[in-house]
Amino acid sequence: MSLSLGKPASGVKAKRRRRLWSADEKQRMIDECRAPGASVAEVALRHGVNANLLFTWKRQAARNGGGEGAAPVELVPVRVTPEAQRPDDAPGGRRAAREPDGGGRMEIVFSDGAHIVVGADVDAAALGRVIRALSRR
Numbered sequence: 219m220s221l222s223l224g225k226p227a228s229g230v231k232a233k234r235r236r237r238l239w240s241a242d243e244k245q246r247m248i249d250e251c252r253a254p255g256a257s258v259a260e261v262a263l264r265h266g267v268n269a270n271l272l273f274t275w276k277r278q279a280a281r282n283g284g285g286e287g288a289a290p291v292e293l294v295p296v297r298v299t300p301e302a303q304r305p306d307d308a309p310g311g312r313r314a315a316r317e318p319d320g321g322g323r324m325e326i327v328f329s330d331g332a333h334i335v336v337g338a339d340v341d342a343a344a345l346g347r348v349i350r351a352l353s354r355r
Contacts, residue, residue: 237266239267244279247261247262247265248276248279251272258272258273258276322337322338323335323337323338324336324338324340326349328352332352334352
């Protein structure tokens with residue numbers, strides 16, 4: 219009888235050894251994912267990790283305070299004013315859009331003067347894309 223180290227016989231599963239990643243290795247991969255334009259799938263492929271595992275590590279890092287190298291949180295000042303006290307003209311000389319009575323609205327004014335007015339029924343994902351695009355200018 220000969221001993222074969224090739225493929226296992228049909229019906230027999232090969233035992234895979236589980237890879238253990240150090241905390242530093244995980245953090246480096248998470249940091250790579252946070253880079254502008256990075257793809258979690260591409261980072262996972264490059265390191266031989268399942269993308270779902272990398273998403274799990276990112277979630278765990280976020281729950282634990284982000285770890286070293288976490289992207290800083292940017293806070294912006296917000297001012298809420300009653301409708302009657304709101305200025306008629308928005309920054310940059312543009313007239314603010316008016317909503318019909320009973321409709322809520324939100325005005326977002328960027329530091330560079332860009333101005334967005336959205337109604338209460340705005341799609342949050344679409345608004346997020348617009349804000350990210352404007353903030354990159």
